[in-house]
Amino acid sequence: MMKIFCIGALSMASFYYAQNFPASTIPENLKKNANAVIRKDLTEIQINSINDIKYQYTTVTTVLNKDGDEKAVIAIPYEKGDNISDVKVNIYDDAGKKIKSYSKSDFGDFANNNQGTFYSNSRVLALSYTPTQYPYTVEFSYQIGEENTVFLPDFVPFRSTNVSLEEAQMKIINKSGIELKSKTYPSQYNYTSVAESDNSGEKTYMYKNVPAIDDAFLLPQPIKILPKVSFALTKFNLEGKQGSINNWGDFGSWYYNSILQPVSLSTPAIKAEVSALNLQGSTEEKVKKIYQYMQTKTRYIFVALGIGGWQPMLPDEVQKKGYGDCKGLTNYMKTLLDEAGIPSYYSVINSGISPVSFDKDFPKMGGNHVILMVPTDKGNIWLENTSQQIAFNHLSYSTTDRNVLSIRKNGIELIETPSYSAEQSKEKQNLKIKINEDNSIVGEGNFSYTGIQYDNNLVLTNLSPKERNEVMKNSLDILNFEKIEMKNFLNDKDNAIAKFDLDFKAHNYSKNAGSSIIFRAVPIYSNTVYKTDENRELPFELRQSFEDEYEINFTVPKNYELDEIPENVTINSEFGTYKLNFVKNGDELKVTRTIRINKGLYPKEKYNDYINFRKKTLNLDNSKILISKI
Helix, strand or coil: CCCCCCCCCCCCHHHCCCCCCCHHHCCHHHHCCCCEEEEEEEEEEEEEECCEEEEEEEEEEEECCHHHHHHHCEEEEEECCCEEEEEEEEEECCCCCEEEEEEHHHCEEEECCCCCEEEECEEEEEECCCCCCCCEEEEEEEEEEECCCCCCCCECCCCCCCEEEEEEEEEEEECCCCCEEEEEECCCCCCCCCEEEEECCEEEEEEEEECCCCCCCCCCCHHHCCCEEEEEECEEEECCEEEECCCHHHHHHHHHHHHHHHHCCCCHHHHHHHHHCCCCCCHHHHHHHHHHHHHHHCEECEEECCCCCCCCCCHHHHHHHCEECHHHHHHHHHHHHHHCCCCCEEEEECCCCCCCCCCCCCCCCCCCEEEEEECCCCCCEEECCCCCCCCCCCCCCCCCCCEEEEEECCEEEEEECCCCCCCCCEEEEEEEEEECCCCCEEEEEEEEEEHHHHHHHHHHCCCCHHHHHHHHHHHCCCCEEEEEEEEEEEEECCCCEEEEEEEEEEECCCEEECCEEEEECCCCCCCCCCCCCCCCCCCEEECCCEEEEEEEEEECCCCEEEEECCCCEEEEECCEEEEEEEEEECCEEEEEEEEEECCEEECHHHHHHHHHHHHHHHHHHCCEEEEEEC
16 A cells, blocks of 8 residues: 555644543543543644644543553654654543653654555654553643645544544644645534634634544445545645645646656566567557566565655566565556556555545545556556456456546546446356255355455455365355365456355255245345344445345255245345245246345435345345145
């Protein structure tokens, strides 16, 4: 992932005055659904010039239980060269009595490397505190000065669920003479609002008494629920590279010339690589051959160096070392295509489980990942360059259905990534099931997955046969397996299809009813528990469209005959459709079951309608078939 310079809400010491913070004074509405309560979150940002910015910060957080510990982590992320001062930490007990104090000398200084990071300039000052009781309160303040002015933090009440807020304030003092742009994004659901004031050029923003967002079923990300204020200087500095963001065109030209162009350098070795591929055929065929070649010789390792962690490694380094992060691998792939005479565009994106797009009307530095776009006469080809296993021209669920900043020589184009329909995100399941008199079943099946459901099965690629069997046993635990064996697993990287066969035997599938046997119509289905909620407070999000298409062929034991078969049924809903059909042929029964779910962000008033729709589909999956002894 791309490195992003994130600073939490900061504040100056002048905001803070001596007081304690007994947990008993927290309003009851802020305790509801909360593991931690932010009592104060006070920030001052002072912009002195294009390359001089100071942040001053104070937060006071009361942790109500063990699950809230992570909300009061005492850490200061920084870059080499940043100036950190006035570091103070006080710990208070339930009654607001101070029980511990720390200073900067008590902090450890560590490399701020996420798992998989190979090397980075990022550092973190961190203090470990082990609570002995709950609730407890952490008061934490520091100041930090730096030269990079391109990263101005958004002002939001909080960034995760099960946290509430008493008061947050951000003050921005702009002494630089550079225009500071801001944009307020109100909550679509009136969850809370931001108060704004401007006093002689000092802009102040405030939130008060914001209740926690409970981590409810199908909850959208908090960023889609809460308001925020975004900021951007029209002129900025990043590691000595100065630029402007009057519009996306300005910013794109700076990005291309300052970030990408200096590392867009081919070599004779790279030229020879491409020549050795002996490319022929259409543009798509050539791109596919280069891409799959690149996959075989590289692996992903995060590298956070080069102009604040935003500049890619040189293609020559990736070519020689065989590794890189999303920036380096994408730049290397782009260079290979350049040598083949095929234009492509380095594209910055917000990667995540819920789509977040850039605002076309408010340009600012952002994004956390990079992919490559190749325009062709038949449409755009999209390349995810960090995976050795993902299929050609396939983007995963974390990068579909949102826009990218496509970096061009003369600016930026905002381009939409693909959005997979339900038909494109399909599971196909063909089962042959033999019903036995001892209530067991013996089955064999063929499974295939496309679109988003292809992504979900890529994890199987690097597993051993034994590990794959264990994954299947756990994921299909609706059946009581005696044995299970996956065979013929195929990751079709040309067509983005995952396939495998399954042989299994399971106990206790059917039940005896006198001399008859009863069993359910759909052997393998989702056993998610769906609960209605009369007090639902927020909308719900169905993040992906998908379709499951099952065909199950049952064979009954000798001396038994099919007695009672359910009626065919179809359910139509704004959330999707469900069909269950039965066809009898002698001692065999074919059951076809199809469910389609439509993605969308739905209002809270429709939550129980969706839950009831899914309950109906589960009940129908459990439709009973009766066979009787002849």
